Amino acid sequence: MRRVYLDYAATTPIRPEVWSAMEPYLREIYGNPSSLHSFGRESRVAIEEAREKIAKAIGAKNDEIIFTSGGTEGNNMVLKGVAFALQDKGKHIITTPIEHHAVLEPCHFLEKLGFEITYLPVDKTGLVDPDDLKRAIRKDTILISIMHANNEIGTIEPIKELSNIAKEREVYFHTDAVQTVGHIPVDVKDLNVDFLSISAHKFYGPKGVGALYIRKGTKVYPLLHGGEQEGRRRAGTENVAGIVGMGKALELAISELDREMERLTKLRDYFIREVERRIPDSYLNGHRIQRLPNNINFSFAYIEGEALLLNLDMEGIGVSTGSACSSSSLEPSHVLSAIGVPIELVHGSLRFTLGLWTTKEDLDYTLDALERIVNKLRAISPYKQGWTLKREG
Amino acid sequence: MPLQYSEIVLEHFRNPRNVGIIEDADAMAIEGSPACGDQIVVYLKVDKETKKITDIKFQSFGCASNIATGSMLTEMVKGKTIDEALRITWKDVAEALGGLPPVKMHCSVLAVDGLKSAIKNYLGEKREEKFTKEDLVNILSKILYPNLSIDIVSLKMVNYININEKGKVYIELVVSPEDPFRNHIKEEIEEKLKKVPEVKEIEIKFVY
Numbered sequence: 001m002r003r004v005y006l007d008y009a010a011t012t013p014i015r016p017e018v019w020s021a022m023e024p025y026l027r028e029i030y031g032n033p034s035s036l037h038s039f040g041r042e043s044r045v046a047i048e049e050a051r052e053k054i055a056k057a058i059g060a061k062n063d064e065i066i067f068t069s070g071g072t073e074g075n076n077m078v079l080k081g082v083a084f085a086l087q088d089k090g091k092h093i094i095t096t097p098i099e100h101h102a103v104l105e106p107c108h109f110l111e112k113l114g115f116e117i118t119y120l121p122v123d124k125t126g127l128v129d130p131d132d133l134k135r136a137i138r139k140d141t142i143l144i145s146i147m148h149a150n151n152e153i154g155t156i157e158p159i160k161e162l163s164n165i166a167k168e169r170e171v172y173f174h175t176d177a178v179q180t181v182g183h184i185p186v187d188v189k190d191l192n193v194d195f196l197s198i199s200a201h202k203f204y205g206p207k208g209v210g211a212l213y214i215r216k217g218t219k220v221y222p223l224l225h226g227g228e229q230e231g232r233r234r235a236g237t238e239n240v241a242g243i244v245g246m247g248k249a250l251e252l253a254i255s256e257l258d259r260e261m262e263r264l265t266k267l268r269d270y271f272i273r274e275v276e277r278r279i280p281d282s283y284l285n286g287h288r289i290q291r292l293p294n295n296i297n298f299s300f301a302y303i304e305g306e307a308l309l310l311n312l313d314m315e316g317i318g319v320s321t322g323s324a325c326s327s328s329s330l331e332p333s334h335v336l337s338a339i340g341v342p343i344e345l346v347h348g349s350l351r352f353t354l355g356l357w358t359t360k361e362d363l364d365y366t367l368d369a370l371e372r373i374v375n376k377l378r379a380i381s382p383y384k385q386g387w388t389l390k391r392e393g
Numbered sequence: 394m395p396l397q398y399s400e401i402v403l404e405h406f407r408n409p410r411n412v413g414i415i416e417d418a419d420a421m422a423i424e425g426s427p428a429c430g431d432q433i434v435v436y437l438k439v440d441k442e443t444k445k446i447t448d449i450k451f452q453s454f455g456c457a458s459n460i461a462t463g464s465m466l467t468e469m470v471k472g473k474t475i476d477e478a479l480r481i482t483w484k485d486v487a488e489a490l491g492g493l494p495p496v497k498m499h500c501s502v503l504a505v506d507g508l509k510s511a512i513k514n515y516l517g518e519k520r521e522e523k524f525t526k527e528d529l530v531n532i533l534s535k536i537l538y539p540n541l542s543i544d545i546v547s548l549k550m551v552n553y554i555n556i557n558e559k560g561k562v563y564i565e566l567v568v569s570p571e572d573p574f575r576n577h578i579k580e581e582i583e584e585k586l587k588k589v590p591e592v593k594e595i596e597i598k599f600v601y
Contacts, residue, residue, distance in 0.1 A: 304430055306456035310398075310406065324430045325456035330496060332430065344427035344454075380412050380460065382434040382452035383427070389434070390452070391414055391421075 003316040004362045008294055008355030009151055009179060010320060014245065015204040015356075021248040022206065025241035033238050034229065043240045050247025057250045058196065059187035060213050066230040067243050070210035071178040072102040073223065074197030075145075077212060077234075078174045079106035081220035082143045082195075083115055086172075090140025091115045094133065094171075097338040098126055099147050103176055104334075107145075120146075125287035126155035126339045133162055137169045148177040148186065148196075152322060152335040152351060153286030154295025156184070163192040172218065178202055178210075179292060182253035184261060194218045200242065204356065205249030209242030264293035264354050271296050271352065271363050278371050281385060285336060285349060294354040297322075299336075299345035300374050302383040308350055311373040317366050322349040344387070398457060399491030401465075406457040411467035413450045422510030425503050431455045433463050435507040439515055441590070444474045451507070458490075458497040462504040465490050475512050481505065524591035529554055529562060532585050539574045550578075552600055560593030562586060568599050575599065 005013075014022075025046060031039030033047050048062070055062045068074045083093065095107055097119045107117045118136045120128050128146060137144075144166045149156045159175050166173040174195035180186050181196075182203025188196055196213040200206055214220060214233070226235030253260075268291075275282050281301040300308065305323030312319055322333025324347060336346040352366070384390045398406070415421075415436035425432035432455060438448035449471055451463040466486050470478040483501040487493045493501060533554075534546040545551060545566070553565040564582065568575050579597050586592045 302427075302454065304455050304459070307406070307460060310403075310457045314403075314407065323456070325459075330430075344430075347427065347430035380409060380452060381454050382423070382432065383454060387427070389423075391416075 001316045002365055003318075004358075004366055005318045006352040006354060006358065006362070006366060007318045007320050008358075009154075009202070009292075009351065009353035011201045011207065012204045012355055013357075014206055015249060015252060017252060018205055018245045018249045022241040022245040025244050029240075033240060034227065043238075046244050047238055047240060050243045053247040053251045054198070054211050057186075057254045058181065058198075058213060059189045061216065063231065064188075064213055064216055066212050066214060066234050067238055068197075068210045068212050068234060069208055069239070070201070071100070071176065071197050071199035074195075074199075074210055074212035075100070075102040075174075075176055076106050077223040078195045078197070078220065079103065079110065079143070079145060081223060082172055082174075083110050083113075085219045085221045086142040087115075090138070090142045092118065092138050092141045094118045094120060094136050094141060094144045094146075096120050096122055096128055096146055098122055098150055098152075098335045099145065100151055100176055100178070103145055103147070122339055124340055125290070126150050126153050126157075126335070127287065127290070128157055128162060130158065130161045130165055133165050137165070137171060141169070141171050143172045143174060145174040145176070148175045148180040148191075149184070149292050149295075150286070150335060151179050152333060153297045153339070154179075154292035154353075155287045156180070156290045156292065159191045159193065167192060182250055182257075183292060183294065185257065188213050188215070195220070198246075200246035200249060203249050203253045205246040206242045209239050209246050211246065260356070261293045264358070267354055267358060267360060267363060268293055268296055270360065271354075271367065274363075274367050275370070278367065279374050282374075283341075283345060285339070285341060294358075296352040296354070297349060298352075299341060299349045301345060301348060301385075301387070302381045303374065303377040304347050305349050307377055308348070308370075308373060311377070312350075312366070312369060315369040315373075317369060320351045320353075322351070323347045397494060398461075399493075401489075401491040402458060402461040402493065405461040405464040405490065409453075409460050409464040411450050411464065411471070412452065414452065415448055415450050418450075420511045420515035422507055422514055424507035424510055425455070427454050431459050431500065431503055433459060433504055433507040435463075435467075435511040437511045437515055439475060444476070446470050446473055446475060446478055449508075451504075455500065455503075456497075458493055458500040459503065461490055462486050462493075462501045463507075466501075466504045466508060470508060475515065478508060479512060481508070524556060524560070524589055526554055526556060528589075529556060529564075529586075532589075533564075533582065536578065536581050536585065539577060545578065556592075560591050562592050562595050564595075564597045565600050566597060567601065569601055570599070 031043045033043040163173040172194045176197045178199040181198045194215040198211040200209045224235045283299045285297040305321030306325040309321045322336045324330045324332040332346045418436040420437045434452040436450045449467045453460045483505040487501045534544045552567045555563040
């Protein structure tokens with residue numbers, strides 16, 4: 001059976017070149033980068049080379065990059081680290097309701113500790129209005145955290161405009177760029193942010209490793225206390241092979257960024273057009289233009305997403321859904337709910353995310369299967385067009 | 394957390410049985426809602442005599458386990474009497490499916506609730522259709538007085554009728570003790586009324 005992976009926003013496979021770059025550091029080069037002997041120095045050199053690659057890729061200085069275990073750690077460190085470092089100045093943080101759980105959950109934790117969080121409204125496409133941010137900033141606001149692009153609907157936020165407002169009011173600005181680094185241009189100077197979270201496995205690097213950009217001179221407490229690694233900002237022996245793999249992966253992603261963006265945008269728009277042409281009562285979620293090149297998110301009326309997902313899975317196609325039924329907590333997508341998608345359409349949502357190995361043939365195969373499966377499930381559904389019961393009229 | 398479905402669940406999900414609408418259903422019920430992400434609609438056809446479920450169909454707005462439990466449950470109850478069907482629990486359905494992930498047990502509960510509601514509606518509808526005096530008059534007005542081809546109601550032979558809550562029918566007929574067709578009329582009334590399930594007892598008195 002043909003297998004089509006369309007869940008690149010969940011994770012990506014490691015590129016062969018990345019694996020080749022990592023392999024020596026899982027075998028013969030095993031020294032602890034903190035050791036002074038030659039064994040350690042070999043690892044140290046590899047880490048610093050990777051740091052340089054990552055710094056260069058996002059327009060940062062080498063010492064503004066620290067290595068983490070991934071996006072979740074980076075986000076946790078910024079939220080908690082700034083909250084603890086600046087709590088004497090204020091206890092107010094601004095974010096959005098469509099952030100990843102790795103931002104929202106630390107916020108909920110901080111609320112329990114007495115911090116106040118403002119969740120900015122978002123429009124139907126998921127965009128934040130800069131005027132809302134202006135109004136929300138208070139004297140005691142210590143941090144603003146707004147994602148660069150949303151992982152579910154792919155909407156790209158106007159970070160530059162938002163961070164400039166933060167700068168005027170002298171409030172730290174963090175952006176979770178897990179979905180954008182390696183996918184669209186990301187430059188910390190251009191975006192004018194103080195913190196930026198990166199995760200390697202979203203751009204064909206290994207899982208369990210990430211990076212955090214911390215603008216020089218920015219006050220933040222570490223999340224992990226221990227050894228003196230990463231300039232005392234992140235304790236723990238470095239994940240050497242992972243870091244090397246991340247450096248290589250980002251270097252490769254940047255080198256082909258423009259070409260890949262153009263290719264994926266074409267594929268994305270082809271898929272969206274075909275779904276809208278072939279499947280009635282399907283609704284695109286998110287922004288049509290201000291959108292990640294690889295993200296497609298549709299709601300299909302009258303049917304439920306997990307049933308759709310599993311049917312596609314049986315045809316070898318891997319996608320994800322915002323339906324409550326797919327999660328162990330039975331909570332529907334907070335992102336789709338926040339942008340005002342009616343709850344029954346949240347249950348009927350599917351996300352297709354494209355990547356390096358996605359071809360037009362893959363999409364045609366998926367479109368055929370999707371059309372067939374939607375029709376099959378709609379035949380089982382009690383509803384027909386307009387959400388009326390089939391037996392009525 | 395990925396959900397692990399049994400082979401039986403996946404098979405029923407792939408090829409669900411008894412899907413659709415019964416146009417002339419004796420009862421139907423809707424359980425759940427699309428907003429909850431889980432809904433099942435059950436249609437029943439019941440044999441009035443035997444009380445057996447002769448046909449059952451379902452529709453689903455729901456996930457794989459919702460579809461699979463609907464399919465399995467309808468297979469399980471087909472041909473069973475409504476009393477037998479009411480004894481099936483959500484655990485029975487989940488077991489028949491080779492188990493369900495714990496977070497999906499509610500799908501089985503939903504399907505069983507749908508069936509129970511449909512049966513309740515079936516029984517409820519019949520209660521609404523309960524045997525009334527009008528129904529009784531209707532039956533009596535179809536009983537003809539022999540040789541005259543005129544019904545006993547039109548002949549004003551029916552003096553008094555009553556039906557009590559226990560299903561006892563009481564009829565007073567004005568018939569002369571000499572009338573040769575006295576017993577014939579009585580037997581015919583009894584024969585007709587015995588076909589009515591709600592009629593448990595019949596008393597026919599002749600007055601003159």
